[in-house]
Amino acid sequence: MDEKIFQNVFDIVFDFLPEGWDRMVFFAGYTEGSYSMKFYSKAEKGEYVDCFNLPGASKAKLVKAFMEIDKVLSKNRKEQGATNAWTIFSMSVDNNGNMKTDFEYDDHSADMVAYxxxxxxKYLS
Incomplete structure (x- = not known):
């Protein structure tokens, strides 16, 4: 995936990050016909907070943001083809701009909740 896509995802998520955030971890999981997205924010010396529990982040606004992110990610997955498309995309960014991304290609359709x-x-410990 290209860096512009990572930046696009981060720019959308950034609007929800609270003042004083230290690290953000984003998850996108795709199964046959559906997807799941979420991110967590951590303040310096704090605990991770689920995006749905962040101040000012309504469920409606988050769902709209995730739909925008899906447009970008789905396009990339289609370009890769059905057999080469990733199923899990993880991205962490700290407040200094350091970014790390991971991709998985295994099918988690049968066990997405457990996964x-x-x-x-793995990512929030």
């Missing part, structure tokens, strides 16, 4: 729990342990 998301493992993802939280």
């Amino acid at each position: 998301e729990k493992k993802w939280v342990e």
Whole structure:
């Protein structure tokens, strides 16, 4: 994936990040016919906060933002073709602009809820 896509995703998420944020971790998971997105924000010396619990981040605004992100990510996945498309995209960004991205290609359709729990342990611990 190209850096412009990463920047586009971050720019959309950035509007929701609270003042004083230290690190943001984004998750996008795709299964057959659906997707799941979420991000977490952490303040310096603080705990991660689920995006749906951030001040001023209504569910409606988040869903709209995730739909915008999906337009960008789905286009990229289609360009890769059905057999080469990633299924999980993870991105972490700190307040100094350091970014790390990870992609997974395994099908998690049968166990996405269980997978998301493992993802939280891996990325938010």
